[in-house]
């Protein structure tokens with residue numbers, strides 16, 4: 001049986017470290033580090049995320065600024081708010097919760113965020129910094145995956161890694177980070193031929209596809225380390241209930257893998273913890289204070 005990679009425990013530890021650093025920051029800078037989260041509309045999943053981000057920000061000793069705007073908010077009004085936050089010295093990180101209502105151009109909103117406050121790492125300047133090895137902000141979910149991998153495996157140098165999925169928020173930045181760690185990286189997607197054979201080459205498999213339990217145990221090289229980013233709600237055995245499952249078939253994969261993240265309790269809890277980490281990093285950079293990242 002594979003070792004279970006406990007993302008929940010790792011995220012708790014990371015939040016505790018962020019809280020210690022945030023207290024030191026406040027003592028040195030004379031202010032709290034601050035994260036602004038903007039939500040437009042009433043998407044239920046987004047509301048849950050935003051509430052949880054606010055609670056965890058405060059629990060880490062940082063200031064949380066929440067903006068909840070009605071669904072019909074004009075694009076210009078949202079852009080004006082982002083520009084105001086760009087200039088606010090109490091705000092170190094700005095996160096606009098996606099998806100946005102269809103009348104708002106997401107790319108335009110992301111492009112308006114000051115790249116040095118873009119703690120989500122979605123601005124093209126940060127995408128370019130990641131691709132060229134410059135310091136910037138890296139998207140939270142793949143950075144959380146990398147932290148779990150390094151915690152489990154130590155140096156990743158020379159490993160064969162396969163990333164399944166090529167989205168801008170998970171797959172592509174994950175591949176860039178693994179290249180930077182000197183892995184040999186393959187990025188697979190919906191047009192990849194013979195995906196099981198490609199996955200079977202990998203010492204490290206990161207799956208971010210959005211298809212429940214797609215990757216089976218017999219797709220894996222024995223002993224591989226498997227990071228399952230997927231979050232899919234499927235009907236549970238009991239009437240009317242649903243359950244959360246990943247993109248990897250945990251039952252068969254855990255028979256073959258060396259280590260695997262469960263869903264829930266694997267990658268999921270890492271995302272907000274990394275967001276808080278990115279915010280405290282941003283605060284130090286803004287204040288010109290040293291931080292051992």
Ligand code: NDP
Nearest residue numbers: 141165166167170189190208209210229230231267268271
């Ligand atoms: P996207 O829908 O943006 O991208 C999915 C990717 O998977 C695409 O590149 C697509 O290929 C590829 N794909 C789809 N079907 C197949 C297939 N049959 N075989 C191979 N590749 C396929 O998804 P995201 O990256 O945003 O999210 C992926 C999953 O991760 C979702 O379940 C999401 O809920 C979860 N997630 C979890 C987070 C967390 O905090 N734990 C955060 C973000 C996402 P193509 O490009 O060719 O269409």
